[in-house]
Amino acid sequence: MARTKPDPWVPFFEIAQDPWSKIKEIKAKTGKKIIGHVLPDAPEELIYAAGAIPVAVAGAGIPISLAQSQIPSYSCSHGMGALELKLKGTLDILDGIIIPYVCDTTRNLYHLWRRLFPDVPCEFLRLPKKLGDPGASHYLKEEYLRISKWLSFITGQNVTEDNLSSSISTYNESRDQLKSAYLKMKTSPAVWSANRVIAVFESVFRFPRDEHLSLMRSLPWDVAGTDNTSRSKIYVRGKVWDPPEITGLFDELGLTLAGDEIVTGFRSVEVNTQACGDLFGSLVDRHMSMTPYTGYYVDPRKLVEDFLARVRSSGAQGVVFLNPKFCEAAAFDTPDFVNALKKNNIPCLVLETSSRGTSTSQIKLRLEAFGEILSGDLP
Amino acid sequence: MEPIKALKEIKKITLDYFTSAHMAPHNNKPVVYCNVFTPVELIYAMDMFPVYPENHAAIIGARKMAIELSSAAEGMGYVMDLCSYARCDIGWTKAGVSPTWGLPKPDLILVINCQCGTLTKWFEVLSRTYNAPMVLIDVPHSGNGEKDSAAEAYVRGQLDDLVKTLEKVAGKSLDESKFKEVIRLSRQASELWTRMLVMGEEVPSPMTVFDQFISMFPIVSQRGTEIAVQFYGNLVRELEDRVSQKKPAVPNERFRLFWDNLPIWPELGKLSSFLADRGAAVVTSIYTWAWSQLAVNEQDPLSDWTRQYLYTFNLNLDYRIEKYVELAELYKLDGFLFPSNRSCKWISQDVLALRDAITERTGIPGVIFEADQNDPRLYSFENLEKQIENFLELLVAKNHKA
Numbered sequence: 001m002a003r004t005k006p007d008p009w010v011p012f013f014e015i016a017q018d019p020w021s022k023i024k025e026i027k028a029k030t031g032k033k034i035i036g037h038v039l040p041d042a043p044e045e046l047i048y049a050a051g052a053i054p055v056a057v058a059g060a061g062i063p064i065s066l067a068q069s070q071i072p073s074y075s076c077s078h079g080m081g082a083l084e085l086k087l088k089g090t091l092d093i094l095d096g097i098i099i100p101y102v103c104d105t106t107r108n109l110y111h112l113w114r115r116l117f118p119d120v121p122c123e124f125l126r127l128p129k130k131l132g133d134p135g136a137s138h139y140l141k142e143e144y145l146r147i148s149k150w151l152s153f154i155t156g157q158n159v160t161e162d163n164l165s166s167s168i169s170t171y172n173e174s175r176d177q178l179k180s181a182y183l184k185m186k187t188s189p190a191v192w193s194a195n196r197v198i199a200v201f202e203s204v205f206r207f208p209r210d211e212h213l214s215l216m217r218s219l220p221w222d223v224a225g226t227d228n229t230s231r232s233k234i235y236v237r238g239k240v241w242d243p244p245e246i247t248g249l250f251d252e253l254g255l256t257l258a259g260d261e262i263v264t265g266f267r268s269v270e271v272n273t274q275a276c277g278d279l280f281g282s283l284v285d286r287h288m289s290m291t292p293y294t295g296y297y298v299d300p301r302k303l304v305e306d307f308l309a310r311v312r313s314s315g316a317q318g319v320v321f322l323n324p325k326f327c328e329a330a331a332f333d334t335p336d337f338v339n340a341l342k343k344n345n346i347p348c349l350v351l352e353t354s355s356r357g358t359s360t361s362q363i364k365l366r367l368e369a370f371g372e373i374l375s376g377d378l379p
Numbered sequence: 380m381e382p383i384k385a386l387k388e389i390k391k392i393t394l395d396y397f398t399s400a401h402m403a404p405h406n407n408k409p410v411v412y413c414n415v416f417t418p419v420e421l422i423y424a425m426d427m428f429p430v431y432p433e434n435h436a437a438i439i440g441a442r443k444m445a446i447e448l449s450s451a452a453e454g455m456g457y458v459m460d461l462c463s464y465a466r467c468d469i470g471w472t473k474a475g476v477s478p479t480w481g482l483p484k485p486d487l488i489l490v491i492n493c494q495c496g497t498l499t500k501w502f503e504v505l506s507r508t509y510n511a512p513m514v515l516i517d518v519p520h521s522g523n524g525e526k527d528s529a530a531e532a533y534v535r536g537q538l539d540d541l542v543k544t545l546e547k548v549a550g551k552s553l554d555e556s557k558f559k560e561v562i563r564l565s566r567q568a569s570e571l572w573t574r575m576l577v578m579g580e581e582v583p584s585p586m587t588v589f590d591q592f593i594s595m596f597p598i599v600s601q602r603g604t605e606i607a608v609q610f611y612g613n614l615v616r617e618l619e620d621r622v623s624q625k626k627p628a629v630p631n632e633r634f635r636l637f638w639d640n641l642p643i644w645p646e647l648g649k650l651s652s653f654l655a656d657r658g659a660a661v662v663t664s665i666y667t668w669a670w671s672q673l674a675v676n677e678q679d680p681l682s683d684w685t686r687q688y689l690y691t692f693n694l695n696l697d698y699r700i701e702k703y704v705e706l707a708e709l710y711k712l713d714g715f716l717f718p719s720n721r722s723c724k725w726i727s728q729d730v731l732a733l734r735d736a737i738t739e740r741t742g743i744p745g746v747i748f749e750a751d752q753n754d755p756r757l758y759s760f761e762n763l764e765k766q767i768e769n770f771l772e773l774l775v776a777k778n779h780k781a
Contacts, residue, residue, distance in 0.1 A: 071728055074460065074721045079728075101520050104496045104725035110522075111696035115732050126519040128533065129492060129499070135536045139519065142529035295496065297515050300503035326460050328724070332500035335456030336507055352458070 008218040012199040016244075019206035020090050023055055026208065033095040033155045038082055038106060039205075039240060040263035040293055042098045042125055043283055045273065046148050048209060049167035051157035056205035056264070057082050057091065060242035060324075061355055070112060076326040077355045078239065079105040086117055096154045098147065100125040102295035103329055123150045129297045131288050140284045148280075161279060168275045168282070174209045175269040177216050182257075182266055189256050190227045191220055194247040201264055202241065232374035233258035235311045237337070238322025239294075239330070240264055242353040245360050246322065253364070253371045259314030262322070267291045294329040303333070304340045311346060317374045318347040320367070325354035347373050381626065383586060385614040386593055392606060393438070393596055397479045403428035409486035409548050412505060414498050416673070416692050417489050417516070418684050420565050420603040421542065424558035425549045430482050431600050432505065433498075436464035439471070440644030440753035442478040449754055463722040463753035465501035472508055485511045487548050489541070493518035493688045495725040514544055518688045524698055531685055538681045559677040561603035566674040571611035572598045573671035578618050579662040580710050583627030584635070585618045588664040589651035590628065592642045598670040633658030634774055637706065637715045637745075639733070640726055641666055641752040646760055653764055657771055663710045665702065696729050700736045707741045714774050715745030716767070722752050744777065746770035 015022050027034055033052040037044070047054035059081015066087035067080040085091045097120055099110040110124045126143050128136035148159040157163070181200055184192035200219075204212050231254045241247055241262055250257065260266050271289045274282035291310065292298050298306070311319055319341055323330045334350055341348045349370040351363055371377075403410050408428045413419060415433055422429045439448055440463070448470035449463055455473055457466055471477040488511050490502045499515055506513040516537045519530045546552055575594075578585050594614060597607035620626075636654070638661045643650060654661060672691050675683035706712070717734055720727045734745040748766045751757035 070731055072719050072721075072724075072730065074724065075728055105728060107496075107520050108696075108725070108728040112729055112732055114523075115696060115736070124520065124522045126522065126527070126530070128519055129496075129517045130515060133517075135533045136517065139529050139533040143519075146529075297499060297503075297517065300506040300513055301510065303503070304507065326724070328461055328497050329500050331458045331461050332465070332497075332504055336504065338456060 008215075008220065009196045009199065011215050012196070012203045015203035015207050016199045019055060019203070020093060022207065023053065024093055026053065027093060034093055035151065035154070036091060036094045036097040038097070038099045038109065039078070040102060041100055041127065041287065041290075043144055043147065043287075044205075044209075045164065045167045045171050045283060046144060046159055047098075047151060048170070049159045049164040050148065050151035051155045051163075052095070052151065053208050054205075055094075057085065057097065058240050058264075059084065059355070060240045060353075061244045064356055070116060071108075073356075074326055075105055076324045077242070077353070078324060078327075079109045081355065082109060083112065083116075086113075086120070091120070094120050096121040096123065096151075098123050098125050101127050102293060103327070105326075121150075121154060123147060127296075129295070131292055131296050131298050137281075137284050137288060140287060141280050144280050144283055164279045165275060168273045168279060170209050170213070172272040172275060174204060174213050174216075175272055177213060178204065178269040179266075180221075181216070181219065182269070184221075184223065185257060187226045188223050189231060189251070191223045193251045194255075194257050195251050198241055198247040198265065201268065205264055205268075230254065231256040232318065232371055233314070233316045234374070235314050235316035235319045236260040236262060236265070236322060237307070237319065238262055238353075239324050239327065240322075242322055242324060243355070243358065243360055243363065246363065249360075249364050249367055253368055254375075255367070255371055258316035259310065261291050261310070263293060267293075294327070294333055304336050307337055308340050308344060311341070312344075316346075318349070318370065320370070321348065321350040323350060323352050325352050325356075325358075383590055383614070383617060385610070385617045386590060388610055388613070389593060389596060392601070392610060396596070396600060400428060400430050401480060401483050404483055410483045411487045411489055411545075411548075412482075412485040412502065412511075413489045414491060414494060414502070415599050416491050416494055416669075416688070418538070418541075418675075418680070419600070420558065420561045420675075420680070421545060421553070422489075423603040424561045425545050425551070425553060427486075427545065427549055428483075429600060430485065432468040432482065432501070433464055434596065434600055435471070435477065435479055435482055436467040436753060437642075437644050438478050439467040440464075441647060443645055444476070444478060445645060445753040446756060448474055448477065459754075459757075460721075462497045462501065463751055463757070465497065465504075467753055469501070469504055469508075484509050487511060487544070488513040489516070490514070491516040491518060491688060493520075493692045495723070497723075497725065512548075514541060516541065516688070518693060520693055520695075521689050523695055524690055524693070527689065530689055534688055535681060535685045538684060542681075558680075562675060562677050562680055564605060564608055565603040566676075568598060568602050568607035568611055569671060569674035571608065571615050574615050575611060575618060576663065576667060576671055578615075578622055581622050582635070582711060583625065583629065583632040584660050584662040585621035585626060586628045587651065587655075588638045588661045588667060589642075589647055591664065591667040592647060595667065595670070602670075602673065627660070629655045629658060629660040631658045632660045634660065634713045634771060635711055636661045637703065637710070637712050638664035638666070639703075639715060639717045639730070640720045640750070641718075641723055643718060643750050643758075644753055645755050646763075649760065650763075654767070657768070659771060661716065662712070663706055665699065665706075668702075694726070696732060699729075699733060700740070703733070703737050704740050707737070707743055712743055713778075714743060714770060716770075717745050717747040718750035719747050720750050720752055721757050722754065744770070744773060
């Protein structure tokens, strides 16, 4: 009897849906330290070079109950979700956690974490907000050096030039593969669906990179041709894929991702790190070159122009905003982005997302109507 | 309750200030939008005119125009979860009405982010609205307040650059002697402000934080001017008289309370009377203390500001707990009032941990209640009164037990 070939997508879905069980197994097997990092933009290469496994902590889709006793309900799902996971014991596996300074909520989350969970070492990644500023770059390099020392203290392994170089190479290789997967999604969405490809992206933040690379080799890279002609192309801006079912809805409704700015999406792979010379400086250069996260600062007037240029160059017919409820940075940016899109006749849909009170069916309905506008298939 | 006479001057000071603000472009004075902790002394020394969208918003709240103007902002797409100060200020650009006749257009927008991240995003909107250049002084959050030499170099470098930018916009160089004089006046105002705050330690207290909130305008926007020095000089003298005569701000002072967070501007008068009627004097607040620490020295003001931004105004939970515990003893506090302010997530998200830690350390209870600094649609004043009433009863029971 012929053996059925295993579905190559399954491991990615398993990791994305329940990363903590897998990480528990890996920790038991390898004895490696597990360093959580609240999204976005912790320098994973440094964590990896220090001999630990970086695992992203995101609150999207986490039902909130215990966290409400520690932080007011007008906090975003991501901050509350991270607290919820720890209060429920899910994050007990962590040997340390990095919380980046990207907004007031992550700043408060850091202080709350230290007070509530003194058993889990917590470090605050003091990200400068100015992108493209020489002073900010210099400061960030110093900050990476400081974080490296903290990581080495936890793992007992120094971040040397050799292991950082090796880590950067692994991450670059992984990003290149993910970029190829993204391209496949754009051209051959019947097989390389958004739901599948984004599961590959999501899982990479929650699994050792080298093992993830091995898993990616089993994917159906030989699928050729273009099967996206009847689909509407959308561009997505937001923090994370929230609700997690959103990519499945895109597929179901015939929407193809032409580009995105999600922190676990294309933004995470668009720039590689220079693997030679001043490696810490290269990590800084990469951070400064990525599409700006909403909490960072660039000339406000340029911010809108650049966004519009990215949307246009993606070839998208419309834009979907996934704005986490109570995320002030995203909510301040959105009206001017929307106005700029309207002026340029690019339709958009603003979805406010939260694990408290957002209905997936309602999102589906709105996406469906948006898809009809894009395709001109109006009743 | 006998009103403080010196406070009557505030109305004229505010009116004169906004008249001058609107006249600034006609007097060839570049208008600089800034936030409350920006080094306003530099702006005055450069003959520029500082304008505070935060003050504008607070006045809108106090004059009960917040619903109209924040609704206008919501109509522009700014969701109700955003800071109500920002919504009110942005809303006036659409609605065209405001108690200060709006604000003059800015030539430059300046923001320092040690206060909160919201201001940067709000000012970004203003930068686009007016097509005005913006300068962000980015202050990394120094974790738990420990020394961060790299951050000091980063912030200091930005302040050096700021001087160059101001010189460019003003079209002239910074006059060092004028700058020193402005700093001297600013320090004088700050010292008088601190003397005023310290008088709250007296029993009975000669003033409440509600009086402090009303008197804030010059220390925020006119540091470095004679106006602020004169106003606080008069105020301090009157309060000293009150202290010597044991004249209380709240007749029959029974409870001495602490106010955390920003004022609830639309309810200032009502809340003040409500508490005074029950013998509750709110004698100090973390908010008003901020301006007591803004003074710098003439020798190296940029380095002083660097350290202030990094280590003083960059609040962290541990620092707040220590500070509140210290104030509890100095001001002989009976209780803490913690508004959970939806508009200021930065200072409100850790309120549960803060309250618990302080009560654990001092044995002094605190009450948390839903509030908003400007938008009355986001809380119920009746519920707030009930919660405070119950809290005062708890204090009575506690005192009886003791």
